[in-house]
Structures are given as C-alpha cells and as structure tokens.
Amino acid sequence: MFRNMKDLVHQAQEQGLSLAGMMMAQELETPGQDKDAIFARMAVQYQVMKQSARRGLEGLRSRSGMTGGDAKLLEEYIQHGPVLGDGLGLRATRYAISVNEVNAAMGVVCASPTAGSCGVLPGVLLAAQEHLDKTDEEMTWALFTAGAVGYVIANNAFVSGAQGGCQAEIGSAAAMAAAALVELAGGSPEQAAHAAAMALKNLLGLVCDPLAGLVEVPCVKRNAGGAAIAVTAAHMALAGIKSHVPPDEVIEAMYQIGLSLSPTLRETAQGGLAATETGNAWKQQLWNPVPGQEDA
Amino acid sequence: MKYRSVFDIIGPVMIGPSSSHTAGAVRIGQLARTLFGRTPDSAVLRFYGSFAKTYRGHATDVAAVAGLLGLPTDDPRIPQSIELARQQGIALTFIAEEAIPAHPNTLTIELADGRGTFRATGVSLGGGLVQMTEVDGFSLKLSGDSPALLIFHRDAYGTIAAITQQLARAQVNINHMEVSRSERGKTALMVIETDEKVEPEVVGQMESQSNVFKIITLNP
Numbered sequence: 001m002f003r004n005m006k007d008l009v010h011q012a013q014e015q016g017l018s019l020a021g022m023m024m025a026q027e028l029e030t031p032g033q034d035k036d037a038i039f040a041r042m043a044v045q046y047q048v049m050k051q052s053a054r055r056g057l058e059g060l061r062s063r064s065g066m067t068g069g070d071a072k073l074l075e076e077y078i079q080h081g082p083v084l085g086d087g088l089g090l091r092a093t094r095y096a097i098s099v100n101e102v103n104a105a106m107g108v109v110c111a112s113p114t115a116g117s118c119g120v121l122p123g124v125l126l127a128a129q130e131h132l133d134k135t136d137e138e139m140t141w142a143l144f145t146a147g148a149v150g151y152v153i154a155n156n157a158f159v160s161g162a163q164g165g166c167q168a169e170i171g172s173a174a175a176m177a178a179a180a181l182v183e184l185a186g187g188s189p190e191q192a193a194h195a196a197a198m199a200l201k202n203l204l205g206l207v208c209d210p211l212a213g214l215v216e217v218p219c220v221k222r223n224a225g226g227a228a229i230a231v232t233a234a235h236m237a238l239a240g241i242k243s244h245v246p247p248d249e250v251i252e253a254m255y256q257i258g259l260s261l262s263p264t265l266r267e268t269a270q271g272g273l274a275a276t277e278t279g280n281a282w283k284q285q286l287w288n289p290v291p292g293q294e295d296a
Numbered sequence: 297m298k299y300r301s302v303f304d305i306i307g308p309v310m311i312g313p314s315s316s317h318t319a320g321a322v323r324i325g326q327l328a329r330t331l332f333g334r335t336p337d338s339a340v341l342r343f344y345g346s347f348a349k350t351y352r353g354h355a356t357d358v359a360a361v362a363g364l365l366g367l368p369t370d371d372p373r374i375p376q377s378i379e380l381a382r383q384q385g386i387a388l389t390f391i392a393e394e395a396i397p398a399h400p401n402t403l404t405i406e407l408a409d410g411r412g413t414f415r416a417t418g419v420s421l422g423g424g425l426v427q428m429t430e431v432d433g434f435s436l437k438l439s440g441d442s443p444a445l446l447i448f449h450r451d452a453y454g455t456i457a458a459i460t461q462q463l464a465r466a467q468v469n470i471n472h473m474e475v476s477r478s479e480r481g482k483t484a485l486m487v488i489e490t491d492e493k494v495e496p497e498v499v500g501q502m503e504s505q506s507n508v509f510k511i512i513t514l515n516p
Contacts, residue, residue, distance in 0.1 A: 003297070027302050031491050044309070045306050048309045104312060104313050108309060109309070109310060111307060111308055111309075112307075113422070113423045114422055115424075116315070146306065150305035154299040162345075163421075176305075213349055213354065214350070215314045268350070269350055287352065287353075
C-alpha cells in the first residue's frame with residue numbers, strides 16, 4: 001500500500017519492483033482480483049488510446065466547430081519533413097492533439113486521468129512505442145507506471161480542472177507520461193518519480209479557462225504542450241537530473257495552488273482565455289439556449 | 297483514499313468531451329436510475345456550479361439523460377440520448393441553478409412516475425468518478441463502484457446489529473458503512489458497501505424485519 005511518492009519509490013526499491021509492478025501489486029490487494037484479468041483490462045485501454053490517436057489524424061471536427069484538423073496539419077508537416085527536426089517530442093505532440101480532437105468531437109477515448117487531458121499519455125506512449133520499438137505488452141505495463149503516479153496525485157491533490165485548474169489535469173497527465181516514459185526507457189523508480197515531479201513543476205499554476213466552458217480551446221493545444229513537457233522531463237531524469245523539491249512536495253504545492261485559484265479560473269469559463277473578446281464571443285454563440293431545448 | 301483503483305486513473309473508456317462533465321454525468325444518471333429502480337416518466341435535472349455554467353457545451357445534459365436510459369459511458373448512442381428519451385416518452389426538464397454548491401460539479405435529479413417520486417444528488421469528482429451525496433433527503437457518500445445496500449429503516453436500537461449479523465452469516469464483507477437519519481426515532485438510512493454481491497434471498501430476509509421499510513440493492 002502506497003500513499004505518496006516517497007512510499008511508492010521506497011517500496012519499489014525494497015521489493016525490486018518497477019512503479020508499474022507496484023501499481024499491479026496494489027491493485028491485487030483488493031479481494032477477488034486476478035492479475036491476468038487486470039492486465040487484460042489495461043491492454044484494452046491501450047488499444048482504445050491507439051485507435052483514438054489514429055482517428056484524429058484523419059482530420060475530424062468538433063460539434064461546436066471550434067477545434068479539429070490540427071493533428072492532420074502536424075501529420076502533413078511531419079510527412080513533408082519539418083524544418084525544425086523530427087524528434088520524439090513532435091511525434092508525441094501530433095498524437096496528443098489527435099486524441100484530444102477526437103475527445104472534443106464526442107468520439108471514444110480513454111480518460112487518463114481525465115478526458116480533457118486524455119491526449120498527453122497516449123501521445124507520449126504511442127510515439128515512444130514507435131521510437132523504441134516496444135510491444136503492446138510493454139506499453140500496457142507503462143500504463144501501470146502512469147497509473148501509479150496518477151493514483152498518488154489524485155489521492156493527495158486533485159485531477160480535475162474544476163477543482164484544481166489545468167495544472168491538475170494536464171499537469172497530472174504530463175507527470176504520469178514522464179514517469180511512464182522513464183520506465184519504458186529503462187530508468188529507475190526514483191528517476192521516474194523525479195521525471196513526474198519535473199513535468200508537474202513546469203505546469204504549476206496553469207489555470208483552467210476553456211472558451212465557453214468547452215473542452216476544446218485551449219485544451220487541445222495544452223495536451224500538445226503537456227506531451228512535450230513530459231518528454232523533456234523524462235530526458236532530464238534519464239540524464240540523472242533530480243527535482244530539487246521532492247515529488248510529494250511538488251504535488252502538495254499543486255494542491256495548495258489549486259485551492260487558492262479563483263473559481264473564475266477553474267473551468268467556469270469566467271476568466272483567463274475564456275474571458276477574452278474571442279472567448280466572450282464564443283460564449284455568446286454557444287450559451288444562448290436553443291429554443292425548445294430547455295424543455296425537451 | 298478517494299481513488300482506489302488504477303482504472304480510476306487510466307479510464308474510463310468514454311465518449312468525450314469531459315470526464316467530469318460528460319462521463320461523470322452519465323454515471324450520476326445511471327446511479328439515479330438504478331436507485332429509482334425503473335425508467336421514469338419524467339426527469340428534472342438541476343445543474344449547479346460549473347455544471348450550471350457549462351452543461352450545454354460539455355453535453356452534461358445529454359450525458360445525464362444517457363445515464364438515466366441506462367447507457368454505459370462509452371456508448372456511441374450517448375450524443376442522441378435526448379432524442380431517445382423523447383421516443384420513450386420521458387419528459388425532461390433542465391434547470392441551471394444559481395445556488396453555489398459545496399462541490400463545483402453537482403447534479404440533482406428528480407424522477408417520477410405513477411408509482412412515486414425520487415430525488416438524488418451526485419457530484420462528479422473528476423476522471424469519471426462520482427459520489428452520490430443525497431438520496432431522498434438523506435445524506436450519504438456512495439461511489440457506486442462496489443455492491444451496496446441502501447436500507448431505509450426505523451431509527452430503533454438493534455436494527456443495525458441485526459442487518460450486519462445477516463451479512464456475517466451470508467459471509468459478505470462490509471467495506472464501507474454509514475447511517476444517517478432525518479429525525480431521531482423516525483426513518484434512518486443505512487448505506488452498506490460490500491466486497492461481495494448480496495444475494496436476493498438475503499435481501500429478502502432483511503426486508504422481512506419489522507424495522508426495515510425498504511431496501512435498494514446496487515450491483516455494479
């Protein structure tokens with residue numbers, strides 16, 4: 001049983017397990033659970049992630065018309081040889097945008113940890129699978145790594161924008177993805193934990209200010225940013241860089257910042273980008289009740 | 297610990313766009329329907345906080361109605377739920393409430409048919425996880441993830457002991473339990489979440505006790 005990152009890393013080291021192995025062990029503590037069944041269920045989540053990542057590349061649009069088509073643009077950009085290079089970060093970004101565009105269009109996604117942040121983890125993992133030539137089984141274990149980090153954050157802080165701002169959503173997702181990437185690349189539990197901390201640190205304070213309250217703008221592009229930050233944090237951790245502030249304290253800082261955020265900056269579409277001229281125009285257009293809808 | 301499983305974090309598989317405002321609303325709708333026990337003739341949905349501001353854009357209304365119809369969170373028919381409800385003759389009313397709730401994502405659902413009325417309130421915690429916080433005026437904390445019994449009973453000594461003894465005899469382990477009451481000596485609500493499903497015969501035996509008024513069984 002682990003309650004925080006310190007427990008998680010310490011117990012993993014003592015038992016010679018990865019963070020993924022720790023998460024599986026924790027899951028098996030619930031009576032009546034079966035390891036193969038748990039793994040099979042997680043394997044399904046990964047397939048859903050893959051499908052959503054591919055679907056968005058075709059260029060679909062959301063019902064509001066606010067988002068869609070950007071993953072396709074990035075795909076074409078990569079195909080034609082991007083002038084700024086073609087690394088893991090760019091490929092992760094493309095898939096992250098793709099998944100979140102599918103989400104905005106009311107398609108099927110796997111929340112990780114939420115739907116608003118559902119692009120980060122698949123984005124990073126799919127790009128990593130191609131880059132490192134990993135099997136789906138190895139990728140499924142990476143979801144347990146991500147799950148372990150998300151589990152700690154969710155139980156000690158929050159993962160919803162309405163409660164803690166975007167830092168709680170994209171921040172958590174980036175932390176989860178960074179840790180998963182480190183274990184996938186052969187890093188230690190401690191390195192994975194520091195990658196998570198460094199990713200989250202870079203997103204602290206980020207507010208949840210979606211235009212007209214829709215999970216579209218700026219969510220889709222923040223999934224791209226979250227994926228890029230996760231890749232950067234994983235690189236740093238694998239190089240031996242540590243977060244100066246320990247992972248649990250970073251999580252606590254995120255929690256305290258979230259509590260002090262004004263409600264206008266927690267998914268209510270009353271502040272930040274939502275309160276710009278463009279944000280207000282979208283609100284006007286989308287919040288005006290359609291006649292007859294109020295009493296369907 | 298609010299979150300108990302890795303699948304609370306990696307999941308649910310769902311129809312977008314929001315785990316709290318779409319998938320969570322489907323779950324609250326499903327639980328309200330299950331607790332009511334049947335398809336209602338009418339439903340009034342009251343949105344509070346962030347739900348009140350953004351329910352149209354997040355399709356929270358559509359999602360909650362999908363839940364009332366019993367659809368799962370990843371059902372492709374979710375976007376058409378209001379139309380489906382209309383075809384089944386269910387009258388729907390959506391109200392954006394001004395009152396500021398304790399939790400930013402709060403939804404109250406009032407259901408009715410010829411046999412009675414029912415009211416439940418749920419909050420969406422994020423990531424598709426929900427908690428029912430009120431049923432017919434009784435406060436509770438029900439995740440809906442474990443099998444559960446909601447036992448409406450007379451607020452009299454010995455009732456709780458009798459019920460838990462029956463569970464012990466049936467070899468059912470309790471993982472969470474709480475009791476709330478409207479007024480001393482009147483009706484109380486005992487909520488028991490269990491690791492194992494409680495067999496209908498056991499529920500029947502409980503219901504035959506004179507102090508027990510009604511039992512709602514939840515089997516996820």
